[in-house]
Amino acid sequence: MKLYEALAWEIEDLVARQALRPGDRLPSVRQQQARRGVSPATVFQAYYLLEARGVIESRPRSGYYVTRRRLPDGEPPEPQASRPPVEAAMVDVSALVFEVLESARNRSVVPFGSAFPSPLLFPLARLARETASAMRRLDPWSTVADLAPGNDALRRQIALRYQLDGAPVSPDDIVITNGAMEALNLCLQAVTRPGDTVLVESPAFYAALQALERLGLHAVEVATDPREGMDLEALAAALERHQPAACWLMTSFQNPLGSLMAPEKKQELVALLGRHGVPLIEDDVYGELYFGARRPTLAKRYDQQGLVMHCGSFSKCLAPGFRIGWAAPGRHARAVERLKLSTSLACAMPSQLALAGYLAQGGYDRHLRQLRTALEAQRDAMLMAVARHFPAGTRATRPEGGYFLWAELPAGADTLALRRAALEQGIGIAPGPMFSARREYGNCLRLNYGHPWNTEQEEAMATLGKLAARNP
Amino acid sequence: MKLYEALAWEIEDLVARQALRPGDRLPSVRQQQARRGVSPATVFQAYYLLEARGVIESRPRSGYYVTRRRLPDGEPPEPQASRPPVEAAMVDVSALVFEVLESARNRSVVPFGSAFPSPLLFPLARLARETASAMRRLDPWSTVADLAPGNDALRRQIALRYQLDGAPVSPDDIVITNGAMEALNLCLQAVTRPGDTVLVESPAFYAALQALERLGLHAVEVATDPREGMDLEALAAALERHQPAACWLMTSFQNPLGSLMAPEKKQELVALLGRHGVPLIEDDVYGELYFGARRPTLAKRYDQQGLVMHCGSFSKCLAPGFRIGWAAPGRHARAVERLKLSTSLACAMPSQLALAGYLAQGGYDRHLRQLRTALEAQRDAMLMAVARHFPAGTRATRPEGGYFLWAELPAGADTLALRRAALEQGIGIAPGPMFSARREYGNCLRLNYGHPWNTEQEEAMATLGKLAARNP
Numbered sequence: 022m023k024l025y026e027a028l029a030w031e032i033e034d035l036v037a038r039q040a041l042r043p044g045d046r047l048p049s050v051r052q053q054q055a056r057r058g059v060s061p062a063t064v065f066q067a068y069y070l071l072e073a074r075g076v077i078e079s080r081p082r083s084g085y086y087v088t089r090r091r092l093p094d095g096e097p098p099e100p101q102a103s104r105p106p107v108e109a110a111m112v113d114v115s116a117l118v119f120e121v122l123e124s125a126r127n128r129s130v131v132p133f134g135s136a137f138p139s140p141l142l143f144p145l146a147r148l149a150r151e152t153a154s155a156m157r158r159l160d161p162w163s164t165v166a167d168l169a170p171g172n173d174a175l176r177r178q179i180a181l182r183y184q185l186d187g188a189p190v191s192p193d194d195i196v197i198t199n200g201a202m203e204a205l206n207l208c209l210q211a212v213t214r215p216g217d218t219v220l221v222e223s224p225a226f227y228a229a230l231q232a233l234e235r236l237g238l239h240a241v242e243v244a245t246d247p248r249e250g251m252d253l254e255a256l257a258a259a260l261e262r263h264q265p266a267a268c269w270l271m272t273s274f275q276n277p278l279g280s281l282m283a284p285e286k287k288q289e290l291v292a293l294l295g296r297h298g299v300p301l302i303e304d305d306v307y308g309e310l311y312f313g314a315r316r317p318t319l320a321k322r323y324d325q326q327g328l329v330m331h332c333g334s335f336s337k338c339l340a341p342g343f344r345i346g347w348a349a350p351g352r353h354a355r356a357v358e359r360l361k362l363s364t365s366l367a368c369a370m371p372s373q374l375a376l377a378g379y380l381a382q383g384g385y386d387r388h389l390r391q392l393r394t395a396l397e398a399q400r401d402a403m404l405m406a407v408a409r410h411f412p413a414g415t416r417a418t419r420p421e422g423g424y425f426l427w428a429e430l431p432a433g434a435d436t437l438a439l440r441r442a443a444l445e446q447g448i449g450i451a452p453g454p455m456f457s458a459r460r461e462y463g464n465c466l467r468l469n470y471g472h473p474w475n476t477e478q479e480e481a482m483a484t485l486g487k488l489a490a491r492n493p
Numbered sequence: 494m495k496l497y498e499a500l501a502w503e504i505e506d507l508v509a510r511q512a513l514r515p516g517d518r519l520p521s522v523r524q525q526q527a528r529r530g531v532s533p534a535t536v537f538q539a540y541y542l543l544e545a546r547g548v549i550e551s552r553p554r555s556g557y558y559v560t561r562r563r564l565p566d567g568e569p570p571e572p573q574a575s576r577p578p579v580e581a582a583m584v585d586v587s588a589l590v591f592e593v594l595e596s597a598r599n600r601s602v603v604p605f606g607s608a609f610p611s612p613l614l615f616p617l618a619r620l621a622r623e624t625a626s627a628m629r630r631l632d633p634w635s636t637v638a639d640l641a642p643g644n645d646a647l648r649r650q651i652a653l654r655y656q657l658d659g660a661p662v663s664p665d666d667i668v669i670t671n672g673a674m675e676a677l678n679l680c681l682q683a684v685t686r687p688g689d690t691v692l693v694e695s696p697a698f699y700a701a702l703q704a705l706e707r708l709g710l711h712a713v714e715v716a717t718d719p720r721e722g723m724d725l726e727a728l729a730a731a732l733e734r735h736q737p738a739a740c741w742l743m744t745s746f747q748n749p750l751g752s753l754m755a756p757e758k759k760q761e762l763v764a765l766l767g768r769h770g771v772p773l774i775e776d777d778v779y780g781e782l783y784f785g786a787r788r789p790t791l792a793k794r795y796d797q798q799g800l801v802m803h804c805g806s807f808s809k810c811l812a813p814g815f816r817i818g819w820a821a822p823g824r825h826a827r828a829v830e831r832l833k834l835s836t837s838l839a840c841a842m843p844s845q846l847a848l849a850g851y852l853a854q855g856g857y858d859r860h861l862r863q864l865r866t867a868l869e870a871q872r873d874a875m876l877m878a879v880a881r882h883f884p885a886g887t888r889a890t891r892p893e894g895g896y897f898l899w900a901e902l903p904a905g906a907d908t909l910a911l912r913r914a915a916l917e918q919g920i921g922i923a924p925g926p927m928f929s930a931r932r933e934y935g936n937c938l939r940l941n942y943g944h945p946w947n948t949e950q951e952e953a954m955a956t957l958g959k960l961a962a963r964n965p
Contacts, residue, residue: 115831115835118835119831119834122640122834126638126640128638137636137637140634140636145631145633148628152624152628152843153624153625153629159617159621161612161613161615162600162612163814164609164612164814165597165598165600165612165813166598167814168594199837199838199840199841200837200838200839202836202837202838203837206836206837215687215709232835235832235835341636341637342636342639342839342841343841343842344671344837344838344839344842345841359591360707362591363587363674363700363707364675364678364704364707365670365672365674365675365678365837366671366672368671368816369814369815369816369817369840369843370814370816370844371624371841371844372841372842372843375843
């Protein structure tokens with residue numbers, strides 16, 4: 022590491038630990054020069070780097086400051102924590118989910134209900150070149166060698182990122198899967214039997230609910246704060262009451278809330294589940310899409326017992342459509358590998374080789390920075406639009422990453438009816454009941470801000486707001 | 494169709510119906526000219542075409558003859574039909590299967606135990622070019638549009654082949670999957686609940702047994718003839734006795750036997766299952782690898798009720814490692830599509846687009862002809878080697894397609910022990926007990942002849958034969 026990089030890293034670390042907070046002024050170049058004995062050029066280089074990364078900003082004739090969270094004025098208030106019933110429930114949500122997914126495929130529909138960000142945000146041309154180049158260099162025998170757990174070079178690249186995230190995982194304990202969806206499903210299958218109970222957030226990602234439904238598992242929804250994630254007291258109570266077989270959480274930028282668990286809370290979560298011997302399926306597909314100074318910690322980082330089954334993916338942050346995800350299932354790695362072998366054998370070789378090549382070439386972090394900057398601006402635009410157009414009393418979450426926010430309309434609103442009315446106007450939304458085993462959250466909706474903001478979207482938000490106001 | 498093509502087609506049809514049999518002499522060019530009123534050039538063109546297709550052969554100064562099955566003299570006798578117990582069994586075969594699969598990945602091991610043919614037999618360079626070209630032309634929005642049921646152009650290409658095979662299927666009723674393995678698993682899930690009974694062949698493909706094991710299903714193995722496939726009388730009795738939820742068969746070139754059901758038998762099978770309302774999961778991944786004059790009929794062709802769930806794949810015959818298979822699940826198409834959506838969402842886009850491009854360009858059938866010619870020669874070489882090197886009393890099947898044969902050593906042989914001894918010599922085999930819910934067939938083994946024959950293979954067969962003779 023060069024001197025200026027080391028200096029930048031130090032400052033970034035202070036910001037991450039909140040020793041320096043948004044709006045704080047940084048030491049001047051002269052101060053750094055005097056106290057640290059480094060040249061002005063080094064300090065400038067470090068500050069330019071931090072500015073490029075969005076960590077600090079310069080104010081003319083004033084100096085450098087830690088970047089303020091750029092949330093708009095007049096933003097809507099945040100929703101309260103959920104209070105789901107404590108009983109287990111069989112899940113019955115699939116039909117609704119398929120209806121919503123189907124309408125999200127129609128490109129003429131404004132994609133607020135979509136599960137995906139805009140494909141235009143991804144380096145598809147570069148990926149096309151990597152794919153072509155990987156296929157030219159292909160060793161024919163890799164078609165046999167790259168069976169589960171998957172391509173060796175790709176697993177090493179993923180292991181490298183785990184190391185950088187402070188949660189070292191051996192490449193041998195990584196299983197490449199057909200997107201995170203398959204990873205999560207295999208992890209769930211590896212640790213449950215039909216009739217078991219699984220703890221999930223409330224509201225929860227619908228695919229988790231569908232997986233429980235399909236495998237004949239009972240869901241217990243646990244109270245979840247829209248900003249800080251699952252309530253650990255409620256979790257402790259549910260662990261005592263239900264003896265669950267597993268807990269399935271999105272610890273960073275939860276879908277649909279956008280909530281983010283603090284590092285200490287993740288640590289406490291892992292310790293609590295560890296005391297009960299309950300595996301944690303950590304769905305972390307949005308973790309790279311943070312707007313803060315640094316990638317959120319992985320719960321996996323605090324795993325001493327091999328009970329955290331961490332699942333990731335390139336679908337949301339690099340290569341949608343390549344269908345490459347992975348699981349790092351800790352002590353259950355072999356079980357997951359065998360399930361992969363006997364359900365779908367292996368992952369597509371062109372996709373695996375292309376991503377391994379891309380990651381080895383570098384440029385992933387640069388792409389991620391651009392993507393995060395775009396998503397953060399789009400979040401702000403959508404929050405502004407909620408404030409401007411939605412009925413008084415509407416609440417909305419303020420996600421610090423990802424591309425979903427959760428809006429709570431005034432009591433009595435019916436987002437299933439709103440969805441039908443909006444679709445007639447060519448606007449998609451994801452209604453709240455998709456995210457609950459009992460179809461609760463009837464006055465809530467998930468909004469996707471993963472698409473570059475434009476007047477069409479602004480107008481669609483105005484139309485949605487009008488429809489919502491008319492809604493009984 | 495040109496005149497000479499029509500003439501060739503007529504003759505090929507006579508051969509397929511066995512009106513002309515192997516060794517029969519064809520009418521001379523003069524006869525054709527006189528009786529059909531076609532020019533000598535047309536007849537020559539037709540005969541050259543048939544010769545190129547391997548349907549007929551010319552003998553110097555004698556004329557044209559229907560190609561004789563080129564099986565070697567002194568080939569080993571064929572095994573008898575199986576007689577499995579009629580009771581249902583819970584399956585417990587996975588651990589053994591994983592052990593064998595693992596050792597098959599080691600490239601220094603002679604691949605008689607492998608599940609795959611040699612990757613060198615596939616047009617990988619051409620596929621690499623198609624992949625590169627498809628990725629260059631990529632519409633970014635296809636990453637959303639190509640969710641389950643899969644890429645539209647690819648589904649249309651597959652539908653076209655169903656039409657040519659006389660079993661028309663709408664592209665809308667085809668679900669692209671992560672290899673046939675996923676297709677079969679999804680079809681099985683769509684029509685069963687834990688505790689149900691499923692009928693399979695005996696011996697059966699181990700992945701079918703593993704799927705039953707994983708889903709908590711009971712297996713009933715039904716008597717199967719090594720040449721003609723499942724015994725329909727035994728099937729009728731099992732249907733009465735067990736009220737199964739489904740029947741999972743490989744109707745053409747069954748793995749491990751290589752058996753092939755005649756068209757009338759397939760028709761009878763579909764009618765019999767139809768009378769009981771039992772879905773047929775038709776695993777047809779080897780159907781294109783026929784050595785006869787024409788692709789074997791699909792049981793799907795006789796399906797009136799939408800009960801046949803036909804599963805195919807490009808992994809065995811075109812593009813190993815691309816992980817593209819499909820299901821044509823009849824009346825259960827929507828259920829399978831939804832299972833695909835909620836377990837792995839979609840298939841890799843680079844693989845789908847590359848294969849759609851390849852199929853549209855043409856050349857698939859030419860590749861298949863080359864592949865079939867290679868496999869047939871390798872089958873002959875392996876049968877000769879069995880006859881030469883294996884203990885007296887060894888029986889072996891004579892598959893008319895695919896790349897597996899099934900050898901039955903004299904009673905008392907133990908192929909699990911043989912497998913361990915052979916592995917020490919660097920030779921892999923697939924022992925019989927892998928293919929049975931109760932680990933029967935202890936004196937049998939499956940041999941893979943999917944790799945170009947060479948002296949190393951010949952010597953490995955000699956070593957295997959010696960080990961087998963020493964075996965108690």
